[in-house]
Amino acid sequence: MRSPLRALSALAFALALAGAACSKCGEQAGEDAGARALEPPVPAPASLLADVYVTSPNSSWSKIQRGVGGAVGILPASAGGIVCAMVGLEPAVANEVDGTAPLFGVVAGDPAAPGFALAMKLSDLRKARALLVDGDTARYSPREVAGLTELVPKGEEAPSKDAPRLAIGVTKGSYLVVASNADELAKLGPYVTRTLPTRPLPEGGAIVVDVPRASIASVLKPKVEELWEGAKAYLLAEDARVRRDRGRAPDFGDPAAIVAAVDAYAVERIAVLADLEKMRIDIDVVDDGVVIDARMVPLASGGPARVWTDAMTTGDTAPIVSLPATSAVAALLRDGEAQRVEGLRGFEKGIASSLGARLAEADGKKLHDVVEGWIKAGPSTLSASLFWDEPRGLFLRAAVRDADAAAIAMKGALDLLRASPFKDGLQLKEIATANEDVSGVGKVSVATLLREPKRDDDKGGRRRVADDAGAPATKKESAAIAWLADGAKAFSIGAGEEPLPILRGGIKPDKKIGDEPALVRPLKALGSNASSVLVIQPLRFDPRRAELPAAPVVVALGRRDKDAFLRIDVANGVLRELARWQMGL
Template sequence: MSAHAPPLRGRPRRAITRITRGLLFAVALALPVTLTGCKDEQPPPPQKVAPLEPIPAPAGLLAEVFVPNPDEAWAKARAAVGGPALFLPSNAGNLAVTLLGLPLAVSTEIDGNLPLVGALVERTGGGRPRSAMGIHVRDAGKVESLLVKGENARFQIRVDEKTSITLLEPKDGGARSIVIGLLGNYLLFAQETADLLDVGPYVARTLPTAKMPKADVAFELPREALGGPIEKGLRSSWESLRPRPRPGATAEGGKAPTPVPSPLNGLVDALLGILVELDHARITLDFDDRAAHLRLLGTPREGSAGASNLAAMTVGDPRRLLELPADTDIAVYLQDSSKSRTTDAKKYADALAAAMGKDVPEDDRAALSAALVAVAEGRGDSFTAGVSLLSTGPAIYARSDVADEGKLDEALGNLLGLAKRKSFASWLGQNEIEVSTGKTVLENLPGDIRRIRLARVDGKDDKGKKDEKASKDRKDKPAASLEGVPSTIDVLYMLGKDGLVLAGGYDAKAAFRTILESPGKENLSGRAEAKSAVAAVGDKTAFVAFVDPLRLLNRRAGKADLGPSAPVVFALGKGGEGVGANDPWMRLDVANLAIQELVKRRGAL
């Protein structure tokens, strides 16, 4: 592994994007073993070149890129993507010369069985990172000869004295989108000559001597990059996705409102805080006959605050997500501690009170906070939820462990009772919502089933009268279509031996019956692809997001045949097979069928 680089500076917010592009470019250069020409033709043996002395990492190193076996990696990626990828050149030499604009004769000199390596480096002053990649050639002298000799030669050579890189430049002096050079037995390429000269020596001299990962493609991320541009890029991306307060809301004193918290908010914020203090991280990309697998594995720095936070993180087995109804196409699993839930509950109370405005009485604020905290304390550590788009309309399902049934029952009653308080009723009226509670009965289902009814009503002022100004404001703004949406939607829930069971939707009773019966009847475990994708995550998981995009798209199109299951699963957690007990990880698994369908639909999305 290379030495650590100095602390990073600048504004490289596009580091993650560039890393991703570098990854795709690296994979695109990794090709199957089969070379063009006759079957019996054997490639020339590699030219023996004296090993080059390794050099230290350049300042501002963001990532090192490794494709240990480009032939194998590209063969897998090409099969996974299918479609247009099958029209791309099928071997390392042909694809490399196509991308680099080189004569076809050079293709036989490219060795796709030896590592493709690269590096990304922070640019002074910020902006696009500098990068260079290197692919192994069998005989650098022959490559040079093929490019610069003969009547049709389009290149001339210039040796850089400082780096000893042989630059291959157009004879006509024109500019190329990719600059190339040779050093040792590596053909180097970059977007600019300065990048090739600054980063190329490290790529050709040092990276080939590193211990190669087992993954098809891997990125090694040093501590300085994790705590600098990568952390900034991830945090910026998360801020753009984080749930926001409603437009126009202001906190007391005219300040910006508190962002709406959620268990996922707290989890991601904690992980971003941990990321800064990691000693090292590795991103890998692997392909198999079913899916593409993207992984991030971190190594925490001993004694850091991040290591302590990781030790406190709770994890569990997400396979209970498979107990959700069989028609579930979007689902989440969450494992969190009472402490983290309580912290989030207090943030929820602050955010909701801020959204309601500065006139919320202090006792109402206190009642809201107390109710939310009590719900957090009464709920258990494990929670699952799912969404289905049925012929009768959308349905939601949820299950939760319960730590204290009596406390949770009372807390839910207190929370729903807040709707009767003047400040809450007024705020709900301004948002055209009316909340009522009661009980209901389902045939052959014993137990105390509670009902929460959400009704759409005209806006009301704080005295319960129709708010004409609010109505006019709404008329002046384009409203979302409500065609087919009922004026009331019920949410049913029950506390008992199965914990908290909840369902809602256009046909709440049918949804509730389905979630109540699904553990012993039809559920997600009956879909083999979904079962294997969730089980592969392991039992050391804090969060899982599951979506079956093909079935979802077919449901929206009204198709009776939903087709095969092709799940996409995102998960995060710590520990597990082959890693330290407190080593954090993230993973994204995308079924090949989903990749192929999304590529096919790219023009229509």
């Protein structure tokens, strides 16, 4: 079992890589601008996934320590110290690691379990070797492999195949190399120490991860296809097994049809991935967290990636900023007219094909009318909020073209739930509707969905007996939905056991996301380029941490300068609690 210090050091090193502070972008890599490698460069590995450049490791780690604080503050103060703690080297070796020089990395192999190698510059190779292999108290023996010196723990004949250790080496060019195992040290060490240092440091974030075209086409795309084909085969095999065991088709939905519908979507997304020219991931530390920004550049041929990128509908974050600041999760989705119509009709087709003959002709007509009603309503923007405090529930708000059409479609959807197989599949007993006047909101429609009672069994499979006449205990289950046309161009829904407080809290929150500075900063950085945004406040899911200062994770997909981007902001508060969890605190 790893010690808490070793575990936290590994986490801290990952954070340091994820947060390098850019101070030397555009300079030549190596000891000095224009310096040449002592040994000739070597070709990139055939299974290359990504090249990694970190401009100033010490500056990165310093910002992480100041921002995260807490348990991270007890760790070594330099990037070299973190590396040495992670791999178990003597602290004195850290003094010989130049944390002001760039760090280089490479990731290669199977994307599901990749290998890696990292290289940091040594200030004095002779001193480092004396500490590691040449001195009387050195704990390692040298072994020459692939033009570098692997450091093998004395007394070790061979690393365990079941639990391979990290491999360590030094080079004639004064680099300390850490690799995922001895094989990767030999395969990737020469590339990370002799090729990457000869390249100019890329502009952008202080840590830059470059995924080239060859990696996308030859490694990533085949792996994603393999994973999806395996998932499809598993789902279809499970469907066949259930049919054999039960002697009949599933009670609700045809898994084969569902897989076919999902397959079409998956194939489209894989085609987008395969059509990318490159991906570049910039990672930086800001005052209150870490920012990861991935830029996806389509090929110039105008293929699926370009079509997908150009079809994005982008805008500002105003719809999500108006949601409650207490949202455990808040989301914003945008669609253009063509994408919205295609998506809704694809949804209709998927439902109809999955139900097959179980969907009566009249019910199929109802389904079609509901879909056409939503198309007429024209919801261009959808925002959502998950309430995790009591009462729990979900709030939805759509910017629509026709609020009355949305209300009609909502009633049609509820009427459709009364029809088999929806009623049977959801085990609905009845749907009761009513209208209520809600203070400050207006006249609200409410539908209560009552489910058939379930009998509770104990773990031994016997029914739990109630005190009254020995009758089996039952549990009454219900959920409710409240909705209203909130103005001519908005339609709002609250769902949960108590939908009215949820609806009111979503429309008129006591405090909005826009009132909380920690939530505003990452949203403001998106400008008017966001297509989809997800704001997660992980600490709100833990009652012990729910009252801590706001600490969001913000994920956004959009288009910037004709390229697609995926941006992730992680607050220091989340990193701090992650470090505590890693320490077992």
